[in-house]
Amino acid sequence: MVTHPGFVPDAPARPSPQGAPRARVPVWRRVLGAIAGLALACGAVYVQSLVLTPDQLNDPITTSGGMHDELVTDRFSTRVERLEFARTVRVKQTYTTDEATTDNIFLIVKVGATTPRRPTRLDAHLLTADGLRFEPTDRVAATASMADKWVQPGWWRSGFFFFEVPKPAVAGLRLVVAEPETLFGDTWVAETSADLGLDETEAERMVGAAKDVYEVTG
């Protein structure tokens, strides 16, 4: 039988006999390879430092921004609208007036919020520059707080969060807003974290210009 040339594949080339001189690798390639290997090893060691500690594993997923920024998460969006400092907060209700005083200072944060799908409530806390967490004060009646109000899809609604902070802790404060914690603690909940723009001078100016009385209804 006649086979056309090229129809039957050529036999694979025999491996070069043992001991044959290997192709020489130029020195610059060896050096480059060593540097690349070192870089990869260093990178692997460095990445280990980014591993979350067990204490951080349940941390929320944070959307960060500044004053007046619309911070969007899958569950809700927030926007810090205004800051006020005051020495006294007066809550006017239908029949009573409740006055809250402090040796520290009250920070009143006006926050706007909306949600994409279902109604929700929002809680907030402050984080100081050195990581201390301040919950909203219980000296101001809870009825005046945004935490008491429902946030609905379709429109923005605004409300106040009232905090009591020592004056030295004011510089560098952040406001963190999240849905109320569930009893057993969900993982990967969403939160928004807004830098309140209080650097040293601004903090001193705003605390110095604090109102004697801040009056709200609620």
Place this chain on the structure above:
Amino acid sequence: MTSAAPTDAPRRRPILVPVLAVLAAATVGVSAAFGGLEDAPEPKADQLGKGATLDQGKMKTVFEDAVVRPGKNGLGVPDKRYLQLILKVTNQTDRTILAQGMNSALVAVRADGKTIKPSSDPADFGPRIVVLAGGKTYGQLHPNVPETVVMAFELRSGAPAPKTVSIDAGTFEWYKWFSNQTHDWVPVEELGPPTPEDLKRGKKSSSMPVVAARITMPVRVEDA
């Protein structure tokens, strides 16, 4: 011709056995001199007085005063009298906690030697613990902010006011949970003799808080 036989080498003295014997004797002797293998006695709780400061880990507490006075706004009703422990508490954690947490920080309270906390009456929910500021009562202790905390025990009507009060204060440790490796402030506890309930459940011991300090204060009586 041939190398020297090993038996020609100078005979070695068996030194290991006597050295071990001396070491063993020394170990026994030193252990015996320091009280044998018994547990060392527990360090006695500090004895503190009025005005003392105690670092309890989770909070720093100054034991300022003990007063018997009638109740008023937020702290009981006017026609009853209360034994009030006045504390200055600074929250040393990194977040806002509740003053009610002092319930586990002060393990036991005795008035004139009689235990009033923990109460023997299961229907007694324990003392009322509040933050007192500007004549009103609140519940929060913000981080690093010293606040006046009042722990108030109701006195039975007609009962004489106690002369002294003694407080067993415990401490908290930054504890790492075995299950998920997270940390939390947890009261320091040790195993002690079983309580009657634990005996009923078949346990041989109960874990009870370690008393770090015992504070004894005279009680003032204030009217109106």
